[in-house]
Each structure stands twice: as structure tokens, then as C-alpha cells.
Amino acid sequence: MAETxxxxxxxxxxxxxxxxxxxxxxRVPKPLFPIANAPVIDHSLRSLPTSGVKAVFLVGFxxxxxxxxxxxxxxxxxxxxxxxxxxxxxxxxxxxxxxxxAHFAQDILAPNSDAILVANSDVAGALPLVDMLKAHxxxxxxxxxxTLLATTVPEADATKYGCMVVDGVEVGAGGVGKVAHYxxxxxxxxxxxxxxxxxxxxxxxxxxxxxxxxxxxxxxxxEGGSSGGRSAAAKAARLAxxxxxxxxxEVDVIVPMVAKDAVQALVTHAHWAPxxxxxxxxxxxxxxxxxxxxxxxxxxxxxxPFTVVGNVCAADLASATIHADAVxxxxxxxxxxxxxxxxxRVRDAIVLEGAVVADSAFVKHAIxxxxxxxxxxxxxxxxxxxxxxxxxxxxxxGDGVEIKPExxxxxxxxxxxxxxxxxxxxxVIL
Amino acid sequence: xxxxxxxxxxxxxxxPLTLSAPKPVVPFANKEIVLHQIExxxxxxxxxxxxxxNYQPEKMMEAFPTSPTWVGGKLQLGIRISTSLEEEPLxxxxxxxxxxxxxxxxxxxxxxxxxxxxxxxxxxxxIAFHKAHGKEGTIMVTKVEEPSKYGVVVSDGDGKIERxxxxxxxxxxxxxxxxxxxxxxxxxxxxxxxxxxxxxxxxPVMADEGQLYCMDLPAFWMDIGQPPDYLKGMVMYLSALASxxxxxxxxxxxxxxxxxxxxxxxxxxxxxxxxxVVDETxxxxxxxxxxxxxxxxxxxRVQRTTLLAGAKVKAHAWVKSSIIGWNSTVGRWxxxxxxxxxxxDVKITDELYINGAxxxxxxxxxxxxxxxxxxx
Numbered sequence: 001m002a003e004t005x006x007x008x009x010x011x012x013x014x015x016x017x018x019x020x021x022x023x024x025x026x027r028v029p030k031p032l033f034p035i036a037n038a039p040v041i042d043h044s045l046r047s048l049p050t051s052g053v054k055a056v057f058l059v060g061f062x063x064x065x066x067x068x069x070x071x072x073x074x075x076x077x078x079x080x081x082x083x084x085x086x087x088x089x090x091x092x093x094x095x096x097x098x099x100x101x102a103h104f105a106q107d108i109l110a111p112n113s114d115a116i117l118v119a120n121s122d123v124a125g126a127l128p129l130v131d132m133l134k135a136h137x138x139x140x141x142x143x144x145x146x147t148l149l150a151t152t153v154p155e156a157d158a159t160k161y162g163c164m165v166v167d168g169v170e171v172g173a174g175g176v177g178k179v180a181h182y183x184x185x186x187x188x189x190x191x192x193x194x195x196x197x198x199x200x201x202x203x204x205x206x207x208x209x210x211x212x213x214x215x216x217x218x219x220x221x222x223e224g225g226s227s228g229g230r231s232a233a234a235k236a237a238r239l240a241x242x243x244x245x246x247x248x249x250e251v252d253v254i255v256p257m258v259a260k261d262a263v264q265a266l267v268t269h270a271h272w273a274p275x276x277x278x279x280x281x282x283x284x285x286x287x288x289x290x291x292x293x294x295x296x297x298x299x300x301x302x303x304x305p306f307t308v309v310g311n312v313c314a315a316d317l318a319s320a321t322i323h324a325d326a327v328x329x330x331x332x333x334x335x336x337x338x339x340x341x342x343x344x345r346v347r348d349a350i351v352l353e354g355a356v357v358a359d360s361a362f363v364k365h366a367i368x369x370x371x372x373x374x375x376x377x378x379x380x381x382x383x384x385x386x387x388x389x390x391x392x393x394x395x396x397x398g399d400g401v402e403i404k405p406e407x408x409x410x411x412x413x414x415x416x417x418x419x420x421x422x423x424x425x426x427x428v429i430l
Numbered sequence: 431x432x433x434x435x436x437x438x439x440x441x442x443x444x445x446p447l448t449l450s451a452p453k454p455v456v457p458f459a460n461k462e463i464v465l466h467q468i469e470x471x472x473x474x475x476x477x478x479x480x481x482x483x484n485y486q487p488e489k490m491m492e493a494f495p496t497s498p499t500w501v502g503g504k505l506q507l508g509i510r511i512s513t514s515l516e517e518e519p520l521x522x523x524x525x526x527x528x529x530x531x532x533x534x535x536x537x538x539x540x541x542x543x544x545x546x547x548x549x550x551x552x553x554x555x556x557i558a559f560h561k562a563h564g565k566e567g568t569i570m571v572t573k574v575e576e577p578s579k580y581g582v583v584v585s586d587g588d589g590k591i592e593r594x595x596x597x598x599x600x601x602x603x604x605x606x607x608x609x610x611x612x613x614x615x616x617x618x619x620x621x622x623x624x625x626x627x628x629x630x631x632x633x634p635v636m637a638d639e640g641q642l643y644c645m646d647l648p649a650f651w652m653d654i655g656q657p658p659d660y661l662k663g664m665v666m667y668l669s670a671l672a673s674x675x676x677x678x679x680x681x682x683x684x685x686x687x688x689x690x691x692x693x694x695x696x697x698x699x700x701x702x703x704x705x706x707v708v709d710e711t712x713x714x715x716x717x718x719x720x721x722x723x724x725x726x727x728x729x730x731r732v733q734r735t736t737l738l739a740g741a742k743v744k745a746h747a748w749v750k751s752s753i754i755g756w757n758s759t760v761g762r763w764x765x766x767x768x769x770x771x772x773x774x775d776v777k778i779t780d781e782l783y784i785n786g787a788x789x790x791x792x793x794x795x796x797x798x799x800x801x802x803x804x805x806x
Contacts, residue, residue: 325729343711343729343746345763345781360729360746362763364781377731377748379765381783386800406731406748408765410783410800425800 006133007052009113011101012041013197014060014071014121016094020276020391023398023415027370029062031121032074035281035350036288036333037315039074043284044119045082046293047127053084054111059100060121061091085111096246098253101206102213109206116206118249120197124284125272126291127198132266135176136200145205145262146254148179149198151272159186161194162250164258166265169193179263184250193265195250196272205262212252278367278413279382279394285350286331289313299328306340309347323359341376358405366395369416375405387411388426431557432533433471433541434480434514435464436522443656444546446773446790447738447755454481454545457738458654459667459719460687460703467543468511470551476541477509480532482525484516523628526613527621534615544609546655548663549647550676551610559645560612563589566641567613569633571605572651580606581629585644591637594629608647649675657771657788661751664736665717668699688720697733706737709745727762741772744780755791768802 018025024033032039041058056078058071071088079086089107091100101108101118108116115133127149136147150164162184168177183190201209247253257263271291275284288294289311299317301308306322310330314320320334323342328334331348338351341359349363354371357363361374365382374380380403382394388411395409398416403409407420414420414429441453448456454464461469468479514529526533526542533540539560541553549572560568569591571583581596583605595602607629620632636642650670652663670676671690688703695708697715703722708714712730719736726732727745735749740757743749747760752770760766761780770784773791778784782795786802789795793805 345746347781360731360748360763362746362765362781377746379748379783383783383798383800386798406750408767408783 006049006115006137007054007111007113008049008115008117008133009054009108009111010045010048010056011108011116011118012044012056012058012121013097013100013118014041014058014062014088016061016091018062021278021281023396023413024278024281024367024369026416027399029060029067029070030275031058031060032070033281034315034333034335034352035124035275035285036294037313037335038288040124040275040281040284041074041121042078043288043293044121044123044127045078047129048082048117049130049133052113052133053082054113055084056082056086057104057108058086058088058121059091059104060088061094061100063090094246096252097249098209098247099213099216101249102210102247105206105210109203114202116201116203118199118201120274122275123197123272124275124280124287125196126270127196127272128266128268128270129198132198132200135264135266136202139176139264140202143262144178144264145202145208146257147176147200147264147266148254149196149272150193150265150267151196151269152267153192153194155189155192158189158192158194161185162254163190164193164195164265165191166193166267169265169267174267174269176264176266178261179258179265182250182255182258182263184248184255193267195254195265196268197274199249205257208257208262209249209253212256213247216247216252277391278396279391282331282348282350282365282367282382282394285333286311286348289331289333315353326357335370352399365393367397369397369401370399372397372399372401372403374403375407377406378403379408379410381408381410383411392426392428431474431476431538431540432478432480432536433476433543434482434526434529434533435467435543435545436525437464437481437483437545439483439485439519441655444660446771446788447753450756450774450791452483453655457721457736458548458660459664459671459701459736460721463548463654464545466548467545467551468509470553471541472509474541474553474557476553478532479509479511480529481511481513482516482529483513484519519625520623521625521627523621523626523632524624526628527618527623530618534618537615539612539614542611542613544653546653547609547651548654548667549608549610549651550649550670552648556610556612556645559589560643563643565590565643566616567611567633567636568643568645570608570610570647571644572608572647573604574606575604577601577604577606583607583644589643589645590640591633591642591644593637594634605644605646608651609653610647657753657769660753661734661736661769664719665734668701668717668719671701672699687722712743 014031018030021030031041075086075088089104164179165181166177167180169175299308299312305324307327308329312329312332314334316336319336320338322340325342326340326344328346333350335353337354339356343360344357346363348365350367352370355368356373358376360377362379366380384393387393392411396413400417401414402419404421408423411426412424441448455462582603584593584603585591650666654660654663688701691700691702700715700718702720705722706720706724708726709728711728712726714732717734721739723740724737726743729746730743732749734751737754738756741754742759744762746763748765750767752766755772756774758772758776760778763781764778766784768786771788775792776789777794779796783798787799789805
């Protein structure tokens, strides 16, 4: 962490349904899912500057009282930890990321910060946010309204992301440069420099978002922008239109901004991976357990009665029941209230609150859901090397799932409250 | 009285075990397969056994001295054993002609059996039945659930065979040839010294002449010539041991190879050699055979499995429906299932999942084998 002279308002895009994160998102919205025993968002916020943050907004359209209560609790908790105002803003409709930001423009701009830092909630990595804020401040005089974070990915994966060409930064190198070209999820290869989903807008830059949304609402004539939509009726019409035609940050805002030469990129080599699926959450878990942020917070073999191998963290060891003959790790996060039996082996796993891994059971490359039970001698395992589908490379047990003793479950996603009595392979179990 | 055991060739169906030992000396319930047969023959008064082989008889004889029942190349059972080597495979009848000088030497009926059948071997009853009907041959028959897979034997109420029906499409009966016979020496006149099938060429003629009878084999029967059937046969044999239909002990002079064990960490039947060790926190059974020098570690779970001599199952491993070869090791938290067969001196490293793999001798396995396959 470092200081910066820039005042910043932080907006975390929390999204909505989290369908790709099922079955875990049935219980907890993805941004709040615990990775290395901390909510996904927490890890990104760790990279914020120590000073200058004036407010944090969590913007999403997770409906339903349970999700909203979880976000409200999290906002309160975060507010007390960061000592800045934190608020969950629920979008009325699912209308695209830009529409959500535009809808809450008044709230977001109210703190009157120099910079508005917008980040997707599901980025896992070491985010150079302070460097971005500084690079942005330095370039504002040159007409830069947006600084985005970019990284390099394997060519085969590039078209899944927003791809760009950055002036003055050679492919594979790091640094800051103007974005010369941007294509969102192109059909054919453009560049393997891709957007990380982290943006720093100046106040003027943020206006591009509201303009784009207003323009879409006005039928795309581009005239209705800043002058239109001040009345409540116009605003409602705009929203209704936006609901029909989602307005996204990338295509509707960034692409036009690149066209007017107002975007620069900071290309980083630091670790970056989006947490889209439960499998990706496991990878992020391993990454964060090995990161500097968790150094000193990991279990040490000599300090606990059971055997620890590699990086392991426990949320609340006092509430857990772990047999002295259990062997845990590497890359394991144990939530509160878990039970691990005699001779059980748990590695490369997230074990959620209240889950039970019984005697001599084996858990590898798996997420054991809340209060799930893995019976004696059961084997719950993901095997990336033999998975038919990358999303099934881990085994995911939803909450309350029970795996009967001696059963093997490999590369399966098991929806909540299923009881499995027979061996299962490469399946989603409804 | 003499006997001939049709051993045949390479025992390819029981690989990878038969890459380390000829099939007749592969252990079954801690005793060489052929010894189950020889001991039963000795109990019935047979004084000479011929092993009919068409491949490396010296290897067969070499293998015997490794057994505790064989000392200095001689079986401690007071009978003569010899091998009869076929220059070319002679089928199931030819070997009888080749051994004519022995089988026909005392004018008594002689017994013939396939080398990979396991049952209670009721030879005394067979001899009595044969002598009572006075005809040239008797074959033992066993009832099967799916006769359409086999050759069915059709007989009258006295056991006189009327005909054979190969793989019948409609039900004609459920008794099949169990591969255990007794013949008068007169049968040798019917057989040429050439490749000949006894089932196809000799038996039908004998049946037509009213010279062939059949006798029901009581209790269980299994051809254990391939791994799934080896394990099925093991389950049957252990049940028979538990119910007293067979005895685990050989005739006098044979070595003790184990007993059924009981206790909190055993679910019977489990047949264990006295020189094996099972941790008290392991759970073993049902249907497990544990050979000499084997060990099963803490919290391990083993069921429906044979461990050959020196095999080790380490702590918290889970093993089912598998054969663990001589001196092979299953690592901690490994899981073996679905007719996995480890050859001699195979190592499964810790935490692996092995599903239906046949692994050749002396391999160290370091990656999961999630689908049935062969590891060369």
C-alpha cells in the first residue's frame, strides 16, 4: 500500500445473477464468496491507496432480501475497517455496466473526488492501483480521461477479453501508453494485451458514461447526452430504454473514448485472473494463500496438532474440530466451524463453514460447500488433467451436500442438498 | 490312480500376473492355483499328476520350489509330478494321448482337469459315480445363470449325456461342462496325437455311443482364468471356506497358508496369512485375501481384493475389487477400484485415483488413471 495525493471514489461492479458461479452463488453473491477466508472483493481492495479514498460504492443488481442483507452487512464491515463511507447501490434493472454507473452518477460524483476508480469485483491479482492513479494524474493534462489496467494473456485466450493495442508499449512488455485500438471480445485475434476490468476515470472521463447511456436512451443520436434527461420522466424513459438495450462499459464507452484518443493503459505483469467460475475461485485461493498479503496469517505446522503442508489458512481455528491425524494442505482455506476427521487428507481446497470431512476421506481440488459432509473414505476430487470441460476441472459441492462413505466424486458439480450414494464422474448433479 | 492337468500356454488372460509367474503357480487364496487341485487329488488317492504344458515347462518346475510346500524340487505330499511338453499345442484332447504311457499304465480310470477351475473338487464322489455307471467317461457339470454363453450338456435322469448344444439360443438346460473329467484308459484309443478338441471331437461321439455320463458339481464353481472371474471365484471360495464347504488346509505335509480372521476391524470373510499385519484402525472385508508379508496401514479400507505376497496398502488408502501383485505398494490416500490389477513390484504413489487399470510389473505410477487402461 502507498499514499497518493489523488482523492478517489471507488466503485466495485458486483454484477448480478452470478450464473457461472453456481451452485455457490445460490447462497452467497460471488463478490462476497470467501477466497482464502476473505470475500473476493476484499482482496482487490487491499491494493487501494492508504490515503485519499473518500468513498466506496458497491454497485450490483443482486435482488432479494438475503443478498441485499449480505451486501449491507459487508458494507458496514468494510466501512469500519477502511474508515470511509461504504454503500451498496442496487441497480433497479439489469441494464449493463455503464447503465448501472450512470444510474448512480449523482452518488458516485457526490464526494467530488479527482478520480473514480471502477473495478470489476471478480478480478484476482496484485492490482497496481496506486500506480494507475498516479499515471492517470500525470496524463490528464495530455487529454487522458481514462486509464485502464491491461495485462498479457496467452494468444489462444485473448479473444475472450477486451483486446487492445497500446502505443509505445511493446507486446509482452510493461509500461504506460495511449490505447490506439480496442476491440471487445473480437472474433479473430487482435492482440494479446487485454483489459483487466479496472478503470480510473477523471470526473470529465466519467461524463462519457452518462453521455453514452443518455445517447442510447435518446435513440443513439448523440445529442441528448448531457443536456437531456434532467426531468424525472426523461430519466425513467432513459432507464426503460436502457433496460431494452444494455449499455456496456466496454463497447459503448471505452471504444468511443479510444476513438477520441482519451484512453491510456497501464500494462502490468503482476498476477491477474478473473474469478468467473468456482474452479477459478480455487486457483485464486491458491494464489492469494501464496501472496504477500497473507504472509504471517498462514498456519504453521509446528503450532497446530495436525499436519500442515504448504499454505493453509483457517478463519477460526478455535471453532474448528481437526483431528491430530489429519493432513491439510497445500492451498487450503478452512472456514469457521469445519470438522476434519482422523486421517483425512485435504489439499487444494476451500472448505466452507460447518463442512465435515470425515475420517480417512480425501479432498483434492475441490470446494466443500457450507455444512456439506464428505463421508469416511469418500474421495471428492477435481482432476484438471482429465476434465472434459475446464469448468468441471474442480469438484464443487453445494451447501448441505452429503457424500456417503466410500463414494468417489470426480470432476462433478453437485447442486445443494444432494445426497450422493454412488460414484459420480464428469457430471453436473441437479 | 493318475491325473492330468491341462495347463496349456502363456496364461495371457491373467496378465499382468502371469508375466511374473506361470498361471498354475499364481496364488489363489494364498496357495498356487494348481496346488488347490493337486492337494484335492492327493486326498482322493491319486499318486501321480501330469502337468500338460505347451510352453516352458522348466519355468513351471522352477516356480514350484519357491512355494513352501515344495522342498528340493519335490512336493511334500508323497506323489510324483511330471510335465508333458507339447511341441505344438495339442488342444484339450491331444495332451491325453501324449501322456498315454502314464495315464494308461495302471489300467485304472484317470482324472483330467482344466487348470483354471476352482471348486470343492469332489474327486472321491466323482470316482464313485464313474465306477457305479461303468461307462467310459464322466464329466462334471455345473449350473449357470446364463447358459446361452456356454456349451450346454443335456442328459437323462440317470446322468447319461444325450447331446451337447453350443451357445443355445433357446433354453435347453442350464448345466455346462465344468472342465473336470474322469475316463477309462479306453478313451485314449479315440484320440490321435494331433491337435484335437475333446469337447468338439471326442465327447459328441462318446455321447452318441452312450459312453459319457455327467455328474452335478455341488457347491460353487468358477473359471478363474481372468481377473474379474478370479475375484468372483475368490468371493465364492471364501464363502465356501466360511460355510465349511471347503477346507483351507491341505493334506498332511502341506503348509499352513492362512485362516479366516475375525475382529472389530474385519468384516468377514477375510482370509489372512499368519505373517501379515493389519493396523487396528484399518477396516478390511468382506472378501479379502491377505498373503504372507502383506501389510495394511492405519485407516485403510480394503474389500473384495486379493493381496499377493509382500503387498502393502498404506494408511487411509481405499481398495476394492482389485488384485495387488507381489511386493506392490498402494500409497496413502490412494484409491484403487474396478478390477485394477497391479503386477509384481508396482508402486502407486500417494493420493492417486486408479480405476480399472492393469499395470505391468515394476512400474511406478505417479498420475491418476481415471478410466480403465493398461500401463505398459
